[in-house]
Amino acid sequence: MENIVVSIFRVESEAFQAFSELKQFGQTKNTKLAQASIVKAEDGIIKVKDSFDLMNSLGNDYFDGGLIGSLVGILGGPLGVLFGFVAGGTIGASIGLDKELANSALITTVSEKLTNGEVAIIALVQENDESVLNAIFEKYKTIIARWDIATVSAEVESALQIQQDLAHQAEARLIADKKEARKEKFDKLKADIKEKFDKLKADVKEKF
Template sequence: MSKNILLATWNEADTAYRVFSELTHAGIRGVNQVAIIAKTENGKIKLKDADSNSIGKSALKGGLIGMVVGVLGGPVGVLLGYSMGSLMGSLADLEHQEHDEVVLTAISKSIPRSATALLVEADESDTAELDAFFAAQHAKLQRWDYEEVESEVESAVAAYENAASEVKKTIQAEKKHERQAARKQKWDEFKAKFLMQRSD
């Protein structure tokens, strides 16, 4: 049995809401979490609705799906280029690059602007059941190993934290330089004033 993250996308904006309802009532074994995510017109990724068959809606935010959306839609995604306008490449580009591309980028690129999609966490001994379900819903379906996605999220957060730390160091260094420059200016002014008084 493998644990996977699936992304189902449609060009129609509201399709995900209908399929979300049907999937959560379909009784497909192994489906742990289902979430509707949306991409706004300006490219921001948002969590729209969520359901969990076993652990409750509130747990989604602490689960991998919630973390994926948090990375894509938050400051981590903006900094690393996973969200907003920088990732609005075509699906044709994605198909040429998907084997080398990181999962977070693929997820963001795959969702059309002003459209919704489904993110699904599932334990699958056989992918046929969910493949058949989404094929009947005319979805474009992509699937990744859970641990691969988890590793990418961890790496993205670590990269963001490192970048934020470097920014902080730079700001602190600039402030230190400014303070040193201000002290030097005051000292130069004092010396000039002192020497002027002595010359008098």
């Protein structure tokens, strides 16, 4: 099954150690790792710290090559910031949280759960046995969730459309604000000129 695997770490050094292990990962019949990124929440923004791409070793058409890049771009963009700001959630360590995360939308979930200072690994994989990658992550204090690649692709496409719509709305608002500002400026100028003409008329009447 093709999945996006997300592992959220409390300890940054452990996340980088796990990421280093992924870089050394040998492809197996049951588990193939295509791409991975390690991201960190800093000052309310999700930033990429490192990435690697093994697509060439799997063939150009093996996976959707742009999915991880698009996903990380959204998480670090306006939508990711918005979702994180609105939710303001924390991870917690409740039993069953992994399943709870997997039942939520990936972009919203990561934006909510990845709090300042925490680090996550996001990987694009094909796996018939989840225990292979779990064995790498479960050595550390982390939670793991998986999303089907088709579901994430649809979510990314929707998020990109939302970003585009928001950009258009913002542009339209700026144009409208500029028009309103110009109108106010010209109305004031018109009023000032009228006032000067009225004063001029009054002065002329006084003289004659």
